[in-house]
Amino acid sequence: MSTRLPASQRRRQLLDVALISFARDGFQGTSMNRIAEAAGVTKPVLYQHFASKRALFGEVLADVGERLATEILEAAGRATTPRGQVAGGFEAYFAFVARNRDAFFVLFGAGSALDAEFAAIVRRFEADMAETIADLIVIEGLSPDHRRLLAQGIVGIAEVTSRHWLRSTDDSLDPSPEALAAQVATLAWSGLRGIEAP
Amino acid sequence: MSTRLPASQRRRQLLDVALISFARDGFQGTSMNRIAEAAGVTKPVLYQHFASKRALFGEVLADVGERLATEILEAAGRATTPRGQVAGGFEAYFAFVARNRDAFFVLFGAGSALDAEFAAIVRRFEADMAETIADLIVIEGLSPDHRRLLAQGIVGIAEVTSRHWLRSTDDSLDPSPEALAAQVATLAWSGLRGIEAP
DNA sequence: CGACGAGGTTACCGCGCGGTAACCTCGTCG
DNA sequence: CGACGAGGTTACCGCGCGGTAACCTCGTCG
Numbered sequence: 001m002s003t004r005l006p007a008s009q010r011r012r013q014l015l016d017v018a019l020i021s022f023a024r025d026g027f028q029g030t031s032m033n034r035i036a037e038a039a040g041v042t043k044p045v046l047y048q049h050f051a052s053k054r055a056l057f058g059e060v061l062a063d064v065g066e067r068l069a070t071e072i073l074e075a076a077g078r079a080t081t082p083r084g085q086v087a088g089g090f091e092a093y094f095a096f097v098a099r100n101r102d103a104f105f106v107l108f109g110a111g112s113a114l115d116a117e118f119a120a121i122v123r124r125f126e127a128d129m130a131e132t133i134a135d136l137i138v139i140e141g142l143s144p145d146h147r148r149l150l151a152q153g154i155v156g157i158a159e160v161t162s163r164h165w166l167r168s169t170d171d172s173l174d175p176s177p178e179a180l181a182a183q184v185a186t187l188a189w190s191g192l193r194g195i196e197a198p
Numbered sequence: 199m200s201t202r203l204p205a206s207q208r209r210r211q212l213l214d215v216a217l218i219s220f221a222r223d224g225f226q227g228t229s230m231n232r233i234a235e236a237a238g239v240t241k242p243v244l245y246q247h248f249a250s251k252r253a254l255f256g257e258v259l260a261d262v263g264e265r266l267a268t269e270i271l272e273a274a275g276r277a278t279t280p281r282g283q284v285a286g287g288f289e290a291y292f293a294f295v296a297r298n299r300d301a302f303f304v305l306f307g308a309g310s311a312l313d314a315e316f317a318a319i320v321r322r323f324e325a326d327m328a329e330t331i332a333d334l335i336v337i338e339g340l341s342p343d344h345r346r347l348l349a350q351g352i353v354g355i356a357e358v359t360s361r362h363w364l365r366s367t368d369d370s371l372d373p374s375p376e377a378l379a380a381q382v383a384t385l386a387w388s389g390l391r392g393i394e395a396p
Numbered sequence: 397c398g399a400c401g402a403g404g405t406t407a408c409c410g411c412g413c414g415g416t417a418a419c420c421t422c423g424t425c426g
Numbered sequence: 427c428g429a430c431g432a433g434g435t436t437a438c439c440g441c442g443c444g445g446t447a448a449c450c451t452c453g454t455c456g
Contacts, residue, residue, distance in 0.1 A: 004403055004452085026312045028226035031443060042405055044446075053444065101309070111383040113303075113361075114224045123365070146381055149359070156358025157351045163311075164350050171358045183344055187351045202422085202433055227411060240435055242416075251414065398456095413441080418437070420435070426428095 011049045019060050023102035026111040027057050027118070054117075061118055064103035065125040071096050073132060082136045086188055089133075090158060091181035097162045098177050104166065108159060128156045154188050169178055209247045212237055217258050221300035224309040225255050225316070228299075259316055262301035263323040269294050271330060280334045281387055287331075288356060288386070289379035295360045296375050302364065306357060327353045352386050 005013065017039040021030045032053055050056035050174045075092030079085040097104045107125070112118040134144075134151035136150065142150075161184055175183070203211065215237040219228045230251055234241045248254035273290030277283040295302045305323070310316040332342075332349035340348075358380055366372065373381070 007402075010403080024312075026224075026309050028309070029312060032445080033443075034218055041403095043444090044406095047445070049405080102295060105311075105408065109309075111224050111226070111307075111309045111312070112308040114222075114227060114309070149378075150385050152362050153355045153382060155352045160354025160357060161347070161351055169346060180347075184348055184351060187348050191274055205432075208433080230415080231413075239433095241414090242436095245415070246433080265455065400454090402453095403451085406437105406448085409445105409446080411443080413443085414439105415438080416437105418436085418438100420434085423432095424430090425428100 007049075010041075010045070013050055013058075014046060015063060018056055019064065019102050022057060022060060022110050023105040026109070027053075027115070032056075052090055058118065058121070060106060061112060061121045064100070064106055065121055067100070068093075068096055068103065068107070069125055069128050072129065076132065083185070083189055084132070085136055087181060087185040088156075090185050090188070091178055093158045094162065094165070094177035094180050094184075097166065098173050101166055104162060108163070125154075126155055134136060157184060157188055166178055199237055205247075208239075208243070212244060212247055212254075213261060216254055216264065217300050217304060218256060220255060220308050223370055224307070225251075225313070226309055230254075233344040256316065256319070258304060259310060259319050262298070262304055263319055265293055265298070266291075266301065266305070267323055267326050270327065274330065281383070283334055284331070284352075284386055285379060286382040288383050291356045292360065292363070292375035292378050292382075295364065296371050299364055302360060306361070324350075324353055327356075355382060355386055 014035070018035050019037060023036050024030075032043055032046055035056075036046045039046075046056070050059065072089050072092045075091040076085045079088040106112070107122055112122050130148065130151040133154050134147050137147045137150055144197075161180070165173075165175070165180060212233070213380045216228075216233050219233050219236060222228075230241055230244055233254075234244045237244075244254070248257065270287050270290045274283045274287035277286040304310070305320055310320050328346065328349040331352050332345045335348055359378070363371075363373070363378060
């Protein structure tokens with residue numbers, strides 16, 4: 001039934017299959033049996049490549065975290081103005097999320113927060129993002145702590161907006177990543193300063 | 199060992215104990231055995247009050263969602279200006295989160311997102327919040343969709359900021375809820391319009 | 397053509413899970 | 427003082443879990 005694969009290819013396939021399972025059912029809700037079955041092999045093959053379920057999930061998590069961070073930071077780096085960097089970063093974020101929904105759900109919904117070791121990996125990713133953004137904020141007389149807080153808020157906007165976006169547009173991505181990024185960048189940039197008393 | 203309790207009190211106690219377990223270990227990671235043990239009774243007592251583990255979690259989830267929504271909307275309603283409502287809402291949110299950390303983690307970290315039924319309860323809560331906020335946004339020529347998106351962004355800021363806040367201040371709440379709310383309200387209100395090119 | 401090693405499978409282990417049937421205890425009230 | 431019902435426990439069920447020991451298969455290379 002299943003063809004034999006060289007070790008490195010099998011390992012890559014198992015990581016990809018595991019990502020999908022973990023995204024759908026979470027860490028605790030996914031069994032090694034089902035991952036193996038989905039990959040078309042038996043369980044001991046899984047244990048030849050990964051020492052334990054925890055180790056497998058940890059690798060999946062670190063993998064997607066790195067991929068997302070790399071894409072965003074590269075995109076942000078291509079812009080020349082702070083506002084362009086914010087917009088470019090959001091655009092890269094949403095584009096990545098659209099192409100890799102499973103990666104997003106594993107990072108932010110698969111129960112990673114419940115485990116100290118896994119939470120640390122996600123935290124590392126968020127901290128990287130926030131630090132980059134904090135460096136863009138140059139408001140007169142703002143304390144570093146306050147700047148960091150604002151940066152975390154921006155990261156939060158991207159995360160929660162992505163969740164709503166993926167939820168509402170099950171197949172077709174209704175607002176395009178670019179359009180969504182433009183709207184959200186405006187929010188992050190300008191806030192609600194347009195609000196007036198009714 | 200354990201005293202006998204009238205049904206209504208026992209039920210209330212079981213909900214409280216279950217909240218703590220679910221907050222710490224998630225839905226899938228919590229067993230009915232452990233909840234019963236933590237409550238000082240045996241498992242069949244749990245099943246006298248709740249038909250299944252899913253039913254118990256659903257009740258816990260709906261309970262905390264209602265409590266949080268009620269507090270925030272009441273606090274926001276007491277303010278007289280839009281900006282005051284935003285600030286008051288954030289303050290109520292953070293104050294609630296500080297007093298009920300477990301409630302926060304059950305809503306946003308216990309794996310509720312992985313199950314369609316549970317996700318719907320959390321979504322309902324977020325939608326209530328967002329709708330209230332959207333009504334405060336009266337920017338000239340802004341489409342309803344865009345307004346909703348901005349409102350979701352605000353809700354996201356509160357959620358993610360809370361997570362970081364609880365994480366960094368394990369016991370003492372370093373910035374007070376009031377101070378944190380003031381800072382975050384400023385972000386939501388004014389955004390990053392102070393950013394200048396370096 | 398045969399040895400050997402990489403890539404696999406079969407078949408099992410003990411455990412804790414969600415859930416339930418049957419039974420016990422003890423305060424209350426005629 | 428005895429019946430009864432609310433509030434509880436004991437003891438079990440089948441199942442799927444994470445993980446492993448032992449064995450098989452087949453292309454490659456001397």
